[in-house]
Structures are given as structure tokens and as C-alpha cells.
Amino acid sequence: MMCKLRSHFVTSVRIAHPMGGRPSPDAFGKVFHLASPLQDSVGVITPSSLHYVATTRGSYIPDIDPKKHTLTIHGLVDQPLTLTMEDLKRLPSVTRLQFIECAGNRHNGRQKTVQESHGMTSCAEWTGVLLSTLLKECGLKSSATWFVAEGAEEVKGASSMPIAKAMDDCLIAYGMNGEAVRPQNGFPLRLLAPGFEGIFNTKFLRRIKVVDRYYMNYNEFGHLDRDPKEAALGFQIGPKSVITYPSGGRQLPGRGFYEIRGLAWSGGGAVRTVEVSTDGGRKWNPAEFKGTPQRMALTRFSYAWNWDGNETEILSRCTDEIGQHWARSGCGG
Numbered sequence: 452m453m454c455k456l457r458s459h460f461v462t463s464v465r466i467a468h469p470m471g472g473r474p475s476p477d478a479f480g481k482v483f484h485l486a487s488p489l490q491d492s493v494g495v496i497t498p499s500s501l502h503y504v505a506t507t508r509g510s511y512i513p514d515i516d517p518k519k520h521t522l523t524i525h526g527l528v529d530q531p532l533t534l535t536m537e538d539l540k541r542l543p544s545v546t547r548l549q550f551i552e553c554a555g556n557r558h559n560g561r562q563k564t565v566q567e568s569h570g571m572t573s574c575a576e577w578t579g580v581l582l583s584t585l586l587k588e589c590g591l592k593s594s595a596t597w598f599v600a601e602g603a604e605e606v607k608g609a610s611s612m613p614i615a616k617a618m619d620d621c622l623i624a625y626g627m628n629g630e631a632v633r634p635q636n637g638f639p640l641r642l643l644a645p646g647f648e649g650i651f652n653t654k655f656l657r658r659i660k661v662v663d664r665y666y667m668n669y670n671e672f673g674h675l676d677r678d679p680k681e682a683a684l685g686f687q688i689g690p691k692s693v694i695t696y697p698s699g700g701r702q703l704p705g706r707g708f709y710e711i712r713g714l715a716w717s718g719g720g721a722v723r724t725v726e727v728s729t730d731g732g733r734k735w736n737p738a739e740f741k742g743t744p745q746r747m748a749l750t751r752f753s754y755a756w757n758w759d760g761n762e763t764e765i766l767s768r769c770t771d772e773i774g775q776h777w778a779r780s781g782c783g784g
């Protein structure tokens with residue numbers, strides 16, 4: 452009996468994404484990006500098998516034995532900690548819907564489908580321990596202002612983030628969509644820095660160092676021009692929205708009713724408003740939300756449309772709960 456697989460009539464897959472013009476995988480077979488098929492998505496959860504993947508650290512996907520894996524927290528703490536996966540699973544857990552988006556996820560004028568232009572974002576239900584729980588256990592020294600998170604690959608690719616972010620909502624996740632985090636997404640443990648550029652969400656997390664300054668390191672190439680004091684806001688994604696149905700490359704059968712659907716998200720918090728235009732931006736109409744928008748999660752919106760059969764352009768735009776309506780352009784991995 453075929454019970455493990457989806458119907459063979461369903462053919463939607465991730466595609467290699469030429470992020471930043473680089474082929475995927477690159478000439479060394481190491482850097483690769485896989486884009487999620489947003490045009491076929493329904494609801495807001497990306498199944499793990501279709502979650503986008505960005506691997507940027509000159510790395511293979513590490514094959515980590517969770518029984519041997521540990522997370523060490525050290526640096527400017529009273530008591531450094533080394534935790535096994537079992538230790539982590541004993542601690543109070545939280546479960547959250549959370550989007551991740553690669554900073555390079557945007558239209559460049561050449562992509563034909565929403566998967567090609569915006570497939571480097573996904574939203575999963577993540578389960579784990581709040582980083583604040585662990586830092587309270589360690590005890591932060593008063594000089595602790597930044598932290599650096601490190602993965603297990605040969606290129607550590609640590610990222611500096613303000614300690615305020617760690618205490619606010621960073622999550623150390625071992626669960627993804629009701630099962631263990633998938634290898635491509637960081638098994639057995641990853642950091643989630645809600646709303647920050649994808650690159651900050653360190654996969655294969657094995658070390659967190661608490662420090663007293665912004666560390667310049669491998670991952671900061673996108674942030675080198677920033678004043679460290681202003682960097683925290685600069686790390687944020689969005690707000691953004693895209694139409695997923697009907698979208699590029701799809702043929703509509705004919706005039707008549709269509710529910711236009713799309714996804715909106717923001718690193719600033721919950722999406723507040725989405726508007727849709729069906730006439731190339733002349734008139735903007737309020738979209739409806741499918742469910743209540745959640746902080747740092749993809750939000751599904753819709754707009755009821757009667758197509759007259761004439762050529763037109765469908766657009767969307769959004770704002771978030773802190774009133775932002777711009778999309779910053781980052782570089783990232």
C-alpha cells in the first residue's frame with residue numbers, strides 16, 4: 452500500500468534557485484538554494500518537504516547524531532552551559548508559527564513565476580526552548596550586549612545579534628511541523644530569530660557566545676556598512692506580500708469568478724492590512740485575511756474577483772502592525 456507518499460498526481464516541487472545570479476548548486480556543489488512552490492501553496496504552513504532551503508557556508512548537510520549533539524552557551528555569562536538534546540527536551544517548550552525568508556528573496560524583473568521570484572520564504576510550526584530560558588539559567592553579565600550563534604559546519608558562519616533579541620523571542624527549535632527538524636533545515640537543532648533575515652536563523656546550532664560588541668564575521672557581508680547601533684532594525688525583513696493565485700505562468704480557463712489569493716509577512720510583527728489591485732495599481736481594494744494574522748508568520752489573504760477576460764495586472768501591497776510599508780533590500784546568502 453502506498454501510504455508514505457502524496458498522490459502521484461501532485462507534482463509540485465522545490466526548484467533550484469539562482470540566488471544572486473549564482474547557479475544552484477554552485478560549481479563546487481556546495482552552495483545551493485531551493486525555492487518553495489508558493490504558487491501551489493494553500494493555507495500558511497509550508498510542509499517540511501517543500502520548505503525552502505538555503506545552504507551557504509561551503510557546506511554539505513551535516514549528518515549529526517542527536518545523541519552526540521550538544522549546545523554550548525558561553526562568553527559573558529555567570530555559568531556556561533552545555534546541553535544535550537535530551538536536556539533541552541526536558542525544559543519548558545513553546546510552539547510557534549514562524550516564517551523564514553532569505554534576504555535575497557525578491558523580484559529581479561526576469562523571474563516568471565512566484566516560486567522563482569519569492570520562493571525563498573516559508574512558514575513552519577516550530578517547537579523548542581526560548582533562548583531567554585537558557586540565558587536566564589546561565590545568568591547574563593552586565594556587559595552582555597550581543598550574541599553570536601554558530602552552526603556545526605566547517606565554515607561556522609556565526610551571526611551577531613543584539614542580546615535584546617535573544618531575550619525577546621529567539622527560539623532554539625528541535626521540532627518542525629510536528630516532527631524533528633529536517634536535515635536540510637538544521638537537524639537536530641536550529642536557532643529561530645523571528646523576523647530577522649534568514650541568514651540569522653542558524654541551522655545545526657551548536658554554540659552561542661555572549662559578547663560585548665558586534666562581531667564582524669563571515670555572515671556579516673550584507674551588514675558591513677551598518678552602524679552596529681542601528682543594525683538591529685536593519686536585520687528585519689519586510690513587510691512584503693505576493694499574489695500566489697493566479698500567478699505567473701498559470702493559464703486561466705476563462706472569464707468569471709476567481710478568488711485571488713496571496714501571502715503577506717513582516718519582520719516587524721503581524722501583518723495589519725493587505726490591499727489588492729486588479730487593474731495594474733489604479734484602484735486598491737482591501738483584501739480579507741484567512742484567520743487572524745500572527746506575528747512573524749506568513750498570513751494568507753484573499754480578494755474576490757470577477758475577471759472580464761481582458762489582459763490586466765494583479766498587484767498586492769501591505770502594512771504591518773508597527774506601521775511599516777516598505778521592503779528593505781538586503782543581500783544575504
Ligand SMILES: Nc1nc2c(c(=O)[nH]1)N[C@H]1C(S)=C(S)[C@@H](COP(=O)(O)O)O[C@H]1N2
Nearest residue numbers: 503504505506507508553602636649654784
Ligand atoms: N548553519 C547554517 N545555518 C544557516 C545557513 C547555512 O548555510 N548554515 N543558511 C542561512 C540562510 S542564508 C538562510 S536564508 C536560512 C535558510 O533556512 P532554511 O534552509 O531552513 O530555509 O538558514 C540560515 N542558516
Ligand SMILES: [Mo]
Nearest residue numbers: 505553649784
Ligand atoms: Mo539566506
